[in-house]
Amino acid sequence: MPAVIDxxxxxxxxxxxxxxxxxxxxxxxxASTYFQQGSLSGLTRNFYLNRxxxxxxxxxxxxxxxxxxxxxxxxxTLDYISPFTTGVVGLGFDAHLYAGLKLDSGRGKTGTNLLHxxxxxxVANEYSVGGGALKLKYRETVLKYGSMExxxxxxxxxxxxxxxxxxxxxxxxxxISRDLQPLTFDAAHITAGKAxxxxxxxxxxxxxxxxxxxxxxxxxxxxxxxxxVKGYLSTQRAEDLWRQDYLGFRYLPALVEGxxxxxxxSMYRTVDIGAAHxxxxxxxxxxxxxxxxxxxxxLMLAYQKVQGDTPFDYMAFRDGQTTVAQLANNVQLSDFNAxxxxxxxxxxxxxxxxxxxxxxRFMIRYMQGQGGxxxxxxxxxxxxxxxxxxxxxxxxxxxxxxYVVQDGPAKNLSLRARYGVHRGNSAxxxxxxxxxxLITEFPFKLL
Numbered sequence: 138m139p140a141v142i143d144x145x146x147x148x149x150x151x152x153x154x155x156x157x158x159x160x161x162x163x164x165x166x167x168a169s170t171y172f173q174q175g176s177l178s179g180l181t182r183n184f185y186l187n188r189x190x191x192x193x194x195x196x197x198x199x200x201x202x203x204x205x206x207x208x209x210x211x212x213x214t215l216d217y218i219s220p221f222t223t224g225v226v227g228l229g230f231d232a233h234l235y236a237g238l239k240l241d242s243g244r245g246k247t248g249t250n251l252l253h254x255x256x257x258x259x260v261a262n263e264y265s266v267g268g269g270a271l272k273l274k275y276r277e278t279v280l281k282y283g284s285m286e287x288x289x290x291x292x293x294x295x296x297x298x299x300x301x302x303x304x305x306x307x308x309x310x311x312x313i314s315r316d317l318q319p320l321t322f323d324a325a326h327i328t329a330g331k332a333x334x335x336x337x338x339x340x341x342x343x344x345x346x347x348x349x350x351x352x353x354x355x356x357x358x359x360x361x362x363x364x365x366v367k368g369y370l371s372t373q374r375a376e377d378l379w380r381q382d383y384l385g386f387r388y389l390p391a392l393v394e395g396x397x398x399x400x401x402x403s404m405y406r407t408v409d410i411g412a413a414h415x416x417x418x419x420x421x422x423x424x425x426x427x428x429x430x431x432x433x434x435x436l437m438l439a440y441q442k443v444q445g446d447t448p449f450d451y452m453a454f455r456d457g458q459t460t461v462a463q464l465a466n467n468v469q470l471s472d473f474n475a476x477x478x479x480x481x482x483x484x485x486x487x488x489x490x491x492x493x494x495x496x497x498r499f500m501i502r503y504m505q506g507q508g509g510x511x512x513x514x515x516x517x518x519x520x521x522x523x524x525x526x527x528x529x530x531x532x533x534x535x536x537x538x539x540y541v542v543q544d545g546p547a548k549n550l551s552l553r554a555r556y557g558v559h560r561g562n563s564a565x566x567x568x569x570x571x572x573x574x575l576i577t578e579f580p581f582k583l584l
Contacts, residue, residue, distance in 0.1 A: 326355050329341065375452065399430065401428075
């Protein structure tokens with residue numbers, strides 16, 4: 138008996154399939170529009186770093202005694218920032234992809250933290266890492282979780298890459314609320330980090346100088362910004378290591394045309410907590426930096442003081458690269474942080490736009506520190522092996538030239554040269570060194 142075809146059923150199935158395809162096409166079109174409304178930007182960075190240990194010190198990273206480290210690398214960063222979906226609570230995500238390529242390195246040269254070093258001690262020819270974070274928004278409050286940079290709190294600032302080839306990131310929960318402008322509330326719970334030279338997102342955070350690991354880092358920060366005034370009140374808690382409180386402000390009033398005074402103040406108070414795996418810590422470190430900008434010239438003076446029998450310390454990643462401390466004398470080669478160290482700085486900047494060369498800038502600064510004292514560090518402290526002794530004295534000089542292309546196909550291409558010199562006496566554990574950094578950056582936008 139031949140089958141009976143129910144044309145109504147066939148028509149219904151056809152209509153359902155057509156509706157399903159139309160719905161899929163509409164959803165795909167909506168998704169495509171959603172992605173295109175986001176921001177996709179990137180940066181290429183070419184970085185050469187040469188550090189010459191003038192006393193012929195060992196390159197501890199490679200195990201050779203050659204007195205220098207030198208590496209050349211090419212980096213690429215891609216960052217996507219999605220829009221938030223419509224509705225009472227908006228949803229979105231951010232994603233990033235970083236890659237580094239070795240141009241010149243080797244066992245006798247490595248140790249600059251530009252490139253990834255494999256477990257066997259060989260420098261990787263290339264390395265890459267990616268990550269992302271989900272985000273929710275209600276009014277002006279955003280909650281994020283995942284791999285991200287933290288650039289809003291002075292007690293935990295990741296380096297966006299200016300100090301090395303690629304940015305630092307952390308795995309964290311972060312909550313930022315701007316509902317009470319001009320006050321911003323910022324909090325984070327950090328469980329892991331990724332240094333610029335690492336190819337994974339799960340390394341343990343640790344103190345820079347004590348090299349003491351901690352499982353989690355939490356911070357709370359209140360940031361105030363209104364006109365020429367910026368103020369910060371923050372606290373950080375590194376589990377079983379320390380609590381670090383911060384107070385800072387910045388004032389930049391435009392008094393008259395062409396004349397702008399500046400005033401920066403930062404103060405950190407650090408004390409041990411919990412199991413105190415790094416030993417006893419009771420440290421107050423502060424800096425005060427007045428300055429003035431007049432025409433093409435800028436002049437700044439700074440004074441910094443470490444009060445305590447341990448050095449000022451802050452968070453770092455597995456390869457030793459650090460988060461950013463908001464102290465005036467935290468500079469290219471030293472941060473003048475020895476116990477009881479007191480230091481001063483004079484800095485001069487010039488903008489060559491006044492000479493008809495827009496985009497060209499020059500900077501020179503000189504720092505000198507003295508009064509370092511290590512005899513009161515407890516023998517069981519994690520800082521005792523560092524070798525701080527009484528009577529430490531040292532100085533540093535930095536020179537930088539930077540040019541940013543103003544127009545044409547290479548617009549925003551940045552060319553930068555940095556030269557640093559550090560010298561100290563026998564009581565200063567950081568040795569004499571000269572350093573050259575040559576950095577080329579080209580930002581681009583794809584969406």
